[in-house]
Amino acid sequence: xxxxxxxxxxxxxxxxxxxxxxxxxxxxxxxxxxxxxxxxxxxxxxxxxxxxxxxxxxxxxxxxxxxxxxxxxxxxxxxxxxxxxxxxxxxxxxxxxxxxxxxxxxxxxxxxxxxxxxxxxxxxxxxxxxxxxxxxxxxxxxxxxxxxxxxxxxxxxxxxxxxxxxxxxxxxxxxxxxxxxxxxxxxxxxxxxxxxxxxxxxxxxxxxxxxxxxxxxxxxxxxxxxxxxxxxxxxxxxxxxxxxxxxxxxxxxxxxxxxxxxxxxxxxxxxxxxxxxxxxxxxxxxxxxxxxxxxxxxxxxxxxxxxxxxxxxxxxxxxxxxxxxxxxxxxxxxxxxxxxxxxxxxxxxxxxxxxxxxxxxxxxxxxxxxxxxxxx
Ligand SMILES: Cc1ncc(COP(=O)(O)O)c(C=O)c1O
Numbered sequence: 001x002x003x004x005x006x007x008x009x010x011x012x013x014x015x016x017x018x019x020x021x022x023x024x025x026x027x028x029x030x031x032x033x034x035x036x037x038x039x040x041x042x043x044x045x046x047x048x049x050x051x052x053x054x055x056x057x058x059x060x061x062x063x064x065x066x067x068x069x070x071x072x073x074x075x076x077x078x079x080x081x082x083x084x085x086x087x088x089x090x091x092x093x094x095x096x097x098x099x100x101x102x103x104x105x106x107x108x109x110x111x112x113x114x115x116x117x118x119x120x121x122x123x124x125x126x127x128x129x130x131x132x133x134x135x136x137x138x139x140x141x142x143x144x145x146x147x148x149x150x151x152x153x154x155x156x157x158x159x160x161x162x163x164x165x166x167x168x169x170x171x172x173x174x175x176x177x178x179x180x181x182x183x184x185x186x187x188x189x190x191x192x193x194x195x196x197x198x199x200x201x202x203x204x205x206x207x208x209x210x211x212x213x214x215x216x217x218x219x220x221x222x223x224x225x226x227x228x229x230x231x232x233x234x235x236x237x238x239x240x241x242x243x244x245x246x247x248x249x250x251x252x253x254x255x256x257x258x259x260x261x262x263x264x265x266x267x268x269x270x271x272x273x274x275x276x277x278x279x280x281x282x283x284x285x286x287x288x289x290x291x292x293x294x295x296x297x298x299x300x301x302x303x304x305x306x307x308x309x310x311x312x313x314x315x316x317x318x319x320x321x322x323x324x325x326x327x328x329x330x331x332x333x334x335x336x337x338x339x340x341x342x343x344x345x346x347x348x349x350x351x352x353x354x355x356x357x358x359x360x361x362x363x364x365x366x367x368x369x370x371x372x373x374x375x376x
Pocket of ligand 1: 104235247
C-alpha cells in the first residue's frame with residue numbers, strides 16, 4: 001500500500017554531502033548591531049559593537065574617496081589579477097607580483113591553501129585557542145585537524161613541531177593570535193619555520209600585524225624567499241578599516257601561489273575592495289594613528305580590568321581577552337546595556353570574553369557596562 005500523500009519517506013538530498021561537511025559546526029560571527037537593536041528594541045546608534053576586532057575609526061578618507069570613485073565602474077568585472085594592488089604590495093614588500101595572491105578577505109587565502117593542498121587523509125596542525133577558521137577550513141576538505149595544546153594560552157611551537165607526521169601538509173600559526181592576543185617573537189618564529197620539513201606548508205596568519213609595535217615586526221615577507229614552504233597572510237579588514245569589503249593577501253613562493261591561483265575564483269576580490277585597499281595601503285599615516293589609538297585604548301581597558309579585579313591576557317592585537325567567570329551571564333548583561341562583545345566558549349575559553357579596543361568613548365561605555373554587569 002502506498003503511504004498517504006505527505007507521509008511518504010522522501011530522500012533527503014542533504015545526506016549526500018560528505019559526513020565531514022555534515023558534521024561541520026559553522027563559524028559564529030560577532031552579533032550584528034541590527035540583530036541586537038531588533039531583539040532589545042534599542043536604537044542602533046546607542047549600540048556599541050566591540051565584537052569583531054574592526055578598526056573603530058572606520059576607513060581612512062583616502063580609502064573612502066577611492067571607493068566613491070570606483071563605483072563609477074561597477075558595471076565592469078574587476079581586474080581578476082589585481083594588477084595595481086599587487087604592484088603596490090610588491091613594491092612595499094620587495095616580492096615579485098607572482099608571489100602575491102589576493103583574497104576575498106585573508107580568510108579566502110586560508111581557504112585557498114586548504115583547497116589546493118588538503119585532501120581526505122591529510123593532516124593539518126593548529127594550536128588550541130587559535131583562530132576558529134583553521135579547523136573549519138581543514139574539516140571542509142575532509143582532512144584531519146590536529147589541535148596541539150596551548151602553552152600559556154599561546155602557540156607551543158616545540159609541541160607543534162613534534163606533532164608533524166608524514167601525513168602533515170599544513171601548519172597554521174596565528175601571530176598575534178586571535179582570540180588570545182598572544183605573540184611569538186621573531187627569533188622563535190623563524191627557528192620554528194626553519195625546523196618544519198620543506199614539503200610541509202607553514203601558514204603564518206598575520207591579520208593583526210599592523211597593530212604590533214614596528215620594532216616587534218619580523219621580516220616575514222622576506223622570509224618567504226628563504227622558506228619556500230612559508231605563506232604569510234595579511235588583511236585590510238583590521239587596522240586598514242575595510243572589513244566589509246573583504247580583501248586580504250598572501251605572500252609566498254611563486255610556485256605555491258600558482259597552485260592557489262588554480263583554485264581561486266576568477267574575480268574573488270571586487271573592484272571597490274581593490275581600489276580601497278590600494279588607497280589604504282598608501283595611507284601609512286592612518287595606520288600609524290590607528291595603532292597609537294589602539295595602544296592608548298588597550299592601556300585604558302587594562303587599567304579598567306585592574307580596577308575591577310579581573311584577570312586578562314596581555315594582548316598584541318586590537319582586542320583583550322578577559323576572565324569574567326560566568327561569561328554567558330556577563331555577555332547577556334552587556335547585551336542588555338547595548339554593548340556587544342565576543343563570547344569565546346567555542347575556543348575552549350568558557351570563562352572569558354573578548355573585547356575589541358574601541359574609540360575612547362566606546363571603551364568607557366564598555367567599562368561602565370561591565371562594572372554594572374558584574375555588580376548584578
Ligand atoms: C587571526 C585571524 N586571521 C584571519 C582573519 C580573517 O579576516 P579577514 O578574512 O577579514 O581578512 C581574522 C578575522 O577575525 C583573524 O582574527
